[in-house]
Amino acid sequence: MNPVALVGRIFLAFLQAVGRLIMFAGDGLSHCIRPPLYPRLILRQMLDIGYYSLPVVGLTATFTGMVLALQSYTGFQRFNAESAVATIVVVSITRELGPVLTGLMVAGRVGAAIAAEIGTMRVTEQIDALTTLSTHPMKYLVAPRLIAGILMLPLLVLTADIIGVMGGYLVGTHKLGFNPGVYLHNSWQYLETLDVVSGLVKAAVFGFVITLMGCYHGYHSKGGAQGVGGATTNAVVSASILILISNYFVTEMFFSR
Amino acid sequence: MSDPKIRLRGVSKQFGPKVVLSGLDLDVPERESLVVIGGSGTGKSVMLKCILGLIHAEAGSIQVDGEETRDVRGRRRTKLMRKFGMLFQGGALFDSLRVWENVAFGLIQGEHMKRRDAKGVALEKLAAVGLGEAVAELSPAELSGGMQKRVALARAIATEPEIIFFDEPTTGLDPIMSDVINDLIVQCVRDLGATALSITHDLASARKIADRIAMIHQGRIIWSGPVAEIDDSGNPYVDQFINGRAEGPIHMEVRRP
């Protein structure tokens, strides 16, 4: 085939996919705000996405905070700025590492699970069955997950922030010889509300992205077990990439002024 | 004669280059039971899904109660769905819900019945398909294939819809249970005044539940008539099918060694 035509065709297919995704997102969000909502399902998703992610997120945050303290200490020691360690840990965790690492971990855990579940429902005609039982699949399956994602990720990130700072504190006081009172004081003193708030906004965006990609790829999967497997992979990969991309833009929105 | 409950005219559907339905005409009279027979892969399930709007037919007219429904979407489609009950060929039970919740789904979600009352109805319907209360608390994955089929059947008739589609209601059941299911379908039509459109390969079952029989071949209805006339239809296709002969006008695409 003519290479120009091929490029054109790929580009058109790409635009089509983006258009479809945007339509899907709009449709899903509109179902989030139009009654009837399903409180029972939303609660269950909140448990699944939030509560059951706590161990993974907690472990990630602990070790990230610990390593951060260690690394910034060795770095800052070179120009006698060890006292900045506490501040560096708290600022990097709340602004960046808390939301991004939590987002990526949850994308792997929850995004995959959502895509697999909805994908299986698609290929076994359960989604068709929902429709024949006068229940809109977007409302019953997609909206509760989106809502739960948008609400729970900020809570998870807040937890990760606290645990991460504690990890840094442990290493700082036990290994690096900081005075506990001084370390905590330094953590607090230079922390701005915006650091935390921007991280939480990111978390909400990531929660939306993760659940959206899981639902979207699951919803459009076809062709049996292999199709569901593909949908799962696509959900995790695309959610992770979109997290990193949107992370930049949210950061810019907050800190470019 | 009054207008048919369902009237299909020139319904066409193709998947890519593969033509499945090509100008299919069919009338289902009100309060009657029509059985569609035909070879495997001739588009019987696709036809049902076109009527339900789960698959969008490219051309033709699909009227339900005299109203054109081929392009109905959104809220009006959800409302329209209340008229229908559907037994999927593969069962399509919700595996995240227990058996009774599956059966009660249409009552709870579609008709907003209280869970408690809906459970009562569900247990009744389960009893009608020969499943006891112990089964009601299980999850669908814990049932045998035939039990799943019966649960799916109970779910399809639980809301007592005006129009019920049965896609191979007796495949996978033993002869005795098949007969129980046949009686149940007849009862739905006789006692509840439902209109039934069934698909089956089981001619004994067809003779028992049908008022009329139609035969589909190459995307069209090639014969239809009252059940009594099936044995002397004078149509070579029908004769070959009901006698189960490999030789005749219908060629199965198999290669012989």
Ligand SMILES: Nc1ncnc2c1ncn2[C@@H]1O[C@H](COP(=O)(O)OP(=O)(O)OP(=O)(O)O)[C@@H](O)[C@H]1O
């Ligand atoms: N979603 C789809 N995408 C592509 N082709 C499809 C799809 N659904 C059905 N088909 C094709 O349409 C044809 C008819 O399928 P259908 O399921 O209606 O057969 P059927 O008459 O119900 O057969 P059976 O008696 O074996 O259930 C098949 O050849 C199938 O390959």
Ligand SMILES: [Mg+2]
């Ligand atoms: Mg079929």
